Structures are given as structure tokens and as C-alpha cells.
Amino acid sequence: DADVTQTPRNRITKTGKRIMLECSQTKGHDRMYWYRQDPGLGLRLIYYSFDVKDINKGEISDGYSVSRQAQAKFSLSLESAIPNQTALYFCATSGPSGGAGLETQYFGPGTRLLVL
Amino acid sequence: KQEVTQIPAALSVPEGENLVLNCSFTDSAIYNLQWFRQDPGKGLTSLLLIQSSQREQTSGRLNASLDKSSGRSTLYIAASQPGDSATYLCAVNTNAGKSTFGDGTTLTVKP
Numbered sequence: 001d002a003d004v005t006q007t008p009r010n011r012i013t014k015t016g017k018r019i020m021l022e023c024s025q026t027k028g029h030d031r032m033y034w035y036r037q038d039p040g041l042g043l044r045l046i047y048y049s050f051d052v053k054d055i056n057k058g059e060i061s062d063g064y065s066v067s068r069q070a071q072a073k074f075s076l077s078l079e080s081a082i083p084n085q086t087a088l089y090f091c092a093t094s095g096p097s098g099g100a101g102l103e104t105q106y107f108g109p110g111t112r113l114l115v116l
Numbered sequence: 117k118q119e120v121t122q123i124p125a126a127l128s129v130p131e132g133e134n135l136v137l138n139c140s141f142t143d144s145a146i147y148n149l150q151w152f153r154q155d156p157g158k159g160l161t162s163l164l165l166i167q168s169s170q171r172e173q174t175s176g177r178l179n180a181s182l183d184k185s186s187g188r189s190t191l192y193i194a195a196s197q198p199g200d201s202a203t204y205l206c207a208v209n210t211n212a213g214k215s216t217f218g219d220g221t222t223l224t225v226k227p
Binding site for chain 1: 161162207218
């Protein structure tokens with residue numbers, strides 16, 4: 001079973017609709033992230049959460065909101081979707097790897113969103 | 117603001133060739149640097165992670181180096197295979213848990 005899962009994997013929606021992307025992890029990590037990936041722009045951080053009560057904006061948070069329902073769940077909402085939010089969205093977790101404070105990020109398979 | 121650049125953007129090589137992918141970053145105050153592989157339409161797979169105090173990490177045919185003072189990392193792939201074809205991304209991480217990604221290098225290894 002995958003350590004980080006995302007639902008849905010693909011979604012088509014219309015401008016103005018509210019949608020939610022969900023992420024679950026079985027790694028037991030406190031830190032979770034939402035990124036979007038656009039061609040030629042790499043991955044950009046939308047929001048991140050270091051524990052259930054700690055949520056922070058990333059570099060492109062406008063038009064998005066998040067909810068950390070539990071340590072294992074971190075959802076991303078588009079309150080009123082617009083076409084330029086068409087992108088590939090990734091959820092990730094990070095946690096200790098190899099000791100000495102080293103951390104590794106683990107990514108979900110991505111959600112492909114098309115806003116018409 | 118941290119900026120991460122990967123050169124080249126695309127690379128095509130014949131099978132068996134050794135190759136180097138480059139990653140440069142503007143702020144040397146990093147916690148660690150991570151190389152990922154992404155297959156078309158798929159998520160990211162972590163390949164190697166180098167802590168800021170380390171100089172290199174090796175895994176199989178992959179070797180990643182880090183020169184924090186010059187703001188550079190390289191990913192060396194030995195004896196390339198068609199299965200290595202993918203996009204390779206480097207990410208620079210701060211100790212606050214934030215990551216900045218490069219745009220990636222798309223590698224094609226021809227049989």
C-alpha cells in the first residue's frame with residue numbers, strides 16, 4: 001500500500017465551483033505539504049503543516065485553503081475554482097530518515113485538476 | 117528568496133553513457149538537498165538526500181554531490197539505461213521545513 005495517497009486522482013470542474021483534494025498518509029509524520037506543479041514552473045508550495053495545530057501559507061496560497069483534520073489527513077480546498085488553477089497537485093509528508101535530523105520527503109501520486 | 121536552477125532543461129544520451137545533471141541554488145543556508153525522479157504523469161520518487169554537512173551520497177549507479185559554499189549540486193548517473201528516462205528534480209530544503217524545487221531536467225536515454 002502507498003504511504004501517501006491522494007483522492008481524487010483526476011478531476012474536471014467548472015469555474016466557480018468549490019472542490020476539495022484529499023491526502024492521507026501512513027508514515028506517521030507530523031509534517032505535510034501541498035504543492036502544485038505547472039509545466040516550466042516546477043513545484044511550488046501552497047500550504048504546509050508541521051502538526052495538527054500548525055498551518056502555514058506557502059508561496060502561492062491565494063485562492064486555496066487547507067484543513068488538517070488529523071495527523072494523517074491534510075486536505076486542500078479551492079473555494080471558487082478558476083482556470084489558472086489547472087495543474088498537477090501533490091501532497092507530501094516529511095519525517096526523519098537516517099538519523100542526525102535528516103528528513104526525507106515522501107510524495108503522493110498527484111491529482112490532475114482541470115478547471116474549465 | 118531561494119532560487120533553484122537546473123541545467124540542462126533536457127538531455128538525450130545513448131544507452132551506456134555516463135552523465136551529469138546540475139543543480140544550483142542562490143542561498144547557501146540550506147538544511148539539506150534532495151534529488152527526485154518523476155515519471156510522466158506520476159508522483160515524485162526520492163533518490164538521494166544530502167545533509168548540508170555532507171559532500172556526497174551514493175545509491176547504486178547514482179552519486180549526488182553537494183558544494184554548499186558555491187551553491188551547487190550534481191547528480192551523476194553511471195552507465196545510463198533506457199529505464200532512467202524521466203525528469204529529475206532537485207529540491208533545496210531549509211531547517212524550517214520549506215522546500216524550493218528546480219524546474220527539472222528531462223532525461224531521455226536512447227537504446
